[in-house]
Amino acid sequence: MAARKRSILVVEDETDLAELVRHNMEREGYACRVVSNGGSALAEAVAHPPDLILLDRMLPGMSGDEFIAHLKRDNRVASIPVIMLTAKAEEADQLVGLSLGADDYITKPFSMKLLLARVAAMFRRVEIASTEREVLTKGPVCLDSSRHEVTVAGAQVQLTATEFGLLRTLMAANGRVLSRGHLIETVMGVGVAVTDRTVDVHVTALRKKLGKAARWLQTIRGVGYAFRDSP
Template identity: 50%
Template sequence: MHESRHILVVEDELDLAELLRYNLNVSGHNAEVVHSGQAALEAVAARKPDLIILDVMLPEIDGIEVAKRIKATTETADVPIIFLTAKSSDEDQIRGLDAGGDDYVTKPFSVKVLLARVVAALRRSAKGSADSEILELGSVRLDTDRHEAMVDGSSIRLTLTEFRLLATLMAGPGRVLSRRGLISNAIGPGITVTERTIDVHIAAIRKKLGEHGSMIQTVRGVGYRIVDPEG
């Protein structure tokens, strides 16, 4: 029997919200349900959840903005977020991941699949806390425990997905990783993210690294690698 986790469900479709509450509770979790973005922020402030299932289209404040506010707060920045949405385009997925989402599930969906995603996200979250380390390559430094990125001694702001992608590359300098491999290692197996989404994130990381962006090399037809400029 796994440890019971407090999961916040933010969904304005009442029937779906109750369906999720029931199945999460039956699975051994403690589910709390709210129906608006404002109520979600108030619930998180009152009690930090272990995971949030967050609809994108919400009254008052949409799910993207809710996620951004949660991730911008130090006390809740590490809470995993699974987005629920009827939108399935690459651009919508990128918006969700950039806002700090750990997974993106499109409606309609199988409750069984969603529950599996919940377990996977909780497992990744626990593993991330246990495997904290400092990664350094050239002028780039990552503190995976504090989720801090620095270039030439100055802090840069990376989204959660960008941070994970860069950390995955820096963990094996010179090693070529396919786009599929990056999705699996940095975001998680079974997560619905297109290869084009990875390309967009890599482009954003390069831009934020400035003159050091060339450390990330494209291996045509395969994927990406990061190299030590001093090596």
């Protein structure tokens, strides 16, 4: 039996770019669907959940920011990884996108080679998390890699693929301090062009979701982060 193709939902209102992305994704063996607005994309994501969403930030009507906010509030689709595609190149704009729940951020214009590499890296990240069998527990936080599930004091917490990878890497380090560079390479992949500040934004979002358990995730000034056995 042939393996199921990974599916990608492209949310892009520029027809030529959308078709170019679709062509390249399908050539790489992915199943690809294209929608041109946020409202239709939400309905499509719920009806037929994709494995990945490529999201234009500057959409007519419902913006990309509004789309991802709605997506992350819906437990049925909140765990779908999202890569934002946008002409907004300023770091502040990128940080806003990441803080809303995007897993990655690519600025336009971009090469198809870069986009395909980032898509492949995202799928590798998700696959690694889904094939591992470890269950990590520190304080009130329990992370089950095989089920891609995190609970805090027994209550389930929805994390993005990147947030889950960061938490798993930090918890598995058994209290050791990990540099931002190490976290970028381990969680996001070698050669991914992101800044240390990007890691900080993901960690900030992760802390908010952990609530009081965020005390276990400690910042080591000038070095990086550690998940301790006690706060």
